[in-house]
Amino acid sequence: MADVNVAPSLLDDSIRKSKILVVGAGGIGCELLKNLVLSGFNDILVIDLDTIDVSNLNRQFLFQKEHVGKSKAVIARESALGFNPNVTIVAKHDSVMNSEYNVTFFKQFTVVMNALDNRAARSHVNRMCLAANVPLIESGTAGYLGQVTAIRKGLSECYDCNPKAGQKSFPGCTIRNTPSEPIHCIVWAKHLFNQLFGEADPDEDVSPDTADPEAAGDAGSVALQNQASEAGNVTRVSTRAWAQQSEYDPSKLFGKFFCDDIKYLLSMDKLWTKRTPPTPLSWDNIPEEISDQQGGLIKDQKVWSPAECVQAMVSSIKILYQRSKELNGEESFLVWDKDDEASMDFVTACSNLRSHVFSIPKKSRFDVKAMAGNIIPAIATTNAVIAGLIVFEAFKILEGKWEECRHVYLNSKPNALNKVIAPSSLDSANPKCYVCSPHPEVTVLLNVSQMTVQSFEDKVLRGALHMISPDVMVDDGKGTVLISSEEGETTENMSKSLSDFNISDGTRLRCEDFHQEYDLNITIIDREHLEENREFTVIADPSQLQPKAAVESSGPQPSTSSSKPAPSTRATESVEIDEDLDVIFQKGCANDDHQQEPSIRKRSISGQADIGSASKKLRLSENDIIEL
Ligand SMILES: Nc1ncnc2c1ncn2[C@@H]1O[C@H](COP(=O)(O)OP(=O)(O)OP(=O)(O)O)[C@@H](O)[C@H]1O
Ligand SMILES: [Zn+2]
Incomplete structure (x- = not known):
């Protein structure tokens, strides 16, 4: 194919001389690589850890059917060379987080372009670019929404300047006692799957919760006197063992989950003073109501009647029970998978039966799959627009026109200026950023006698703070080493709790990540x-810290008011970040679903009215992502 050069001629030279790192060769990465090659860039390194999956082929057009199973980076390179064989593209089938990609490695590039799908890798590349002082163009898409932004040390905010919201999660008692939306029932059905066939997690109990603060007082005594209480108590011990006793007899399972447990919940009468009480179902009298408007719909689009749900429940239990009996020693449980027919049938059937019991609208199998699998479709055109915008930002950087760089949003509907592509001037760095400020600090709330050193490293340092190989010293005047990145040096510390190292309220820890060239003080x-039974909370800005009493008084109860994430970076043991959805989008657009949210307008450098970002950004996950 001919070499097409769309860059302004003055740029030609700097484009030719530049060396570009493309991180990720997926949806955005493939489009980006093609754009770069066709724009005259001729020295590119592309890195991706993954191999090509058949599901990538509909939008990652550098890949064909015969490439399935092969390295994304290698094939992306080969296909992109087809556009222009004269360019140099180096492909690395590897994780960008590996230690060989150190600060020296990053320093060789003129611009780094992220085309990633997860926060850990984004946050890591952000740190590496800050340490190497190389400009980074960050991007993301989710369905029709997308964003691109330029990041440069000291000149803009970094990827971590604005803490990201975790996924939406639901209080345990809503799931177990008082569901009010289809998603509550879907989460419950996934938990039920795990209790019966998967890796049982006590936090995913599906039985009525007598510790529900709303029912406090009489819940225990009243409910326990109830005829249903026996089943409730027995099965609380081990739902799976109980189910095995009856060889997963569907009528027994049905009787417990959709009749006995519901009667038990009804006995917690305080729960129902302001809510519609649930109606227990009877195995011998299952409603057959069929909606009359489902004529032309395919199976997955239809909303099943309760009787159809029972049929699907019976047949899926049979298959899943058989499978669980066939498990060998190493795999002792089944793993729920949205693409597995029996697992999906089970969750669709059980969630809809529960919805029926609680008078909640039922959902089609298709909808349940999307909600249970956290699926937002990847859209090829969104990726293409975003990849084009990345290259435009790169042009500005190469021309040395940093002040013209923008945080660009792709919206699903036109904004007040009738535009779907909306640029916003870059914000300056957050002076309290726990990554790019001169003296990064965070405060971590946790229970020092319960948190082990291992959990602290895995969940707090690596999980929430995205460190790669942390070294941690207790600031106790003795230089106690809590965690060493040298293998084996602190192994014996790992099973101990933090309090075993005299870590108490107010103790400071000095953390260092040699690989990321990142130092962090933790209080x-x-x-x-x-709150919300979190195992820990990371607060990036200590001025946001609530007084001790305020947090403790909220105890293990569900929080209603303080679930807003900013400005703290909160993480819980159970946070399962949907990696594809790391997108910030603009609020306050005309016709936008979020129009009711206040938007503050400011003038950008170019004189165009646009919407300020930091306080007006809404993580997509706040609204649309569910924690399962
Ligand atoms: N640490 C990492 N190092 C290198 N590449 C990474 C890393 N983390 C993620 N990636 C790559 O980033 C790419 C992101 O692309 P994309 O969002 O299209 O995901 P996908 O896996 O191709 O598609 P989907 O998740 O929708 O099936 C993926 O190819 C993924 O392998
Ligand atoms: Zn920052």
Whole structure:
């Protein structure tokens, strides 16, 4: 194919001389690589850890059917060379987080372009680019929404300047006692799958919760006197063992989950003073109501009647029970998979039966799959627009026109200026950013006698703070080493709790990540209980810290008011970040679903009215992502 050069001629030279790192050769990465090659860039390194899956072929057009199973980076390189064989593209089938890609490696590039799908890798590349002082263009898409932004040390905010919201999660008692939306029932059905066939997690109990603060007082005594209480108590011990006793007899399972447990819930009468009480179902009298408007719909689009749900429940239990009996020693449980027919049938059937019991609208199998699998479709055109915008930002950087760089949003509907592509001037760095400020600090709330050193490393340092190989010293004047990145040096510390190292309320820890060239001071705040039963909370800006009493008084109860994430970076043991959805989008657009949210307008450098970002950004996950 002919070499097509769309860049302004003055740029030609700097484009030719530039060396570009493309991180990720997926949806955005493939489009980007093609754009770069066709724009005259001729020295590119592309890195991706993954191999090509058949599901990538509909939009990652550098890949064909015969490439399935092969390295994305290698094939992306080969296909992109087809556009222009005269360019140099180096392909690495590897994770960008591996230690060989150190700061020296990053320093060789003129611009780094992220085309990633997860926060850990984004956050890591952000740190590497800050340490190497190389400009980074960050991007993301989710369905029709997308964003591109330029990041440069000292000149803009970094990827971590604005803490990201975790996924939406639901209080346990809503799931177990008082569901009010289809998603509550879907989450419950997934938990039920795990209790019966998967890796049982006590936090995913599906039985009525007598500790529900709303029912406090009489819940235990009244409910326990109830005829249904026996089943409730027995099965609380081990739902799976109980199910095995009856060889997963569907009528027994049905009787417990859709009749006995519901009667038990009804006995917690305080729960129903302001809510519609649930109606237990009877195995011998299952409603057959069929909606009359489902004529032309295919199976997955139809909303099943309760009787159809029972049929699907019976047949899926049979298959899943058989499978679980065939498990060998190593795999002792089944793993729920949205693409597995029996698993999906089970969750569709059980969630809809529960919805029926609680008078909640039922959902089609298709909808349940999307909600249970956290699926937002990847859209080829969104990726293409975003990849084009990345190259435009690169042109500005190469021309040295940093002040013209923008945070660009792709919206699903036109904004007040009738545009779907909306640029916003770059914000300056957050002076309290726990990554790019001169003296990064965070406060971590946790229970020092319960948190082990291992959990602290895995969940707090690596999980929430995205460190790669942390070294941690207790600031106790003795230089106690809590965690060493040298293998084996602190192994014996791992099973101990933080309090075993005299870490208490107010203790400071000095953390260092040699690989990321990142130093961080952590102040520990000892809290017996954290809101929403979190195992820990990371607060990036200590001025946001609530007084001890305020947090503790909220105890293990669900929080209603303080679930807003900013400005703290909150993480819980159970946060399962949907990696594809790391997108910030603009609020306050005309015709936008979020129009009711206040938007503050400001003038950008170019004189165009646009919407300020930091306080007006809404993580997509706040609204649309569900924690399962
Ligand atoms: N640490 C990492 N190092 C290198 N590449 C990474 C890393 N983390 C993620 N990636 C790559 O980033 C790409 C992101 O692309 P995309 O969002 O299209 O995901 P996908 O896996 O191709 O598609 P989908 O998730 O929708 O099936 C993926 O190819 C993924 O392998
Ligand atoms: Zn920052």
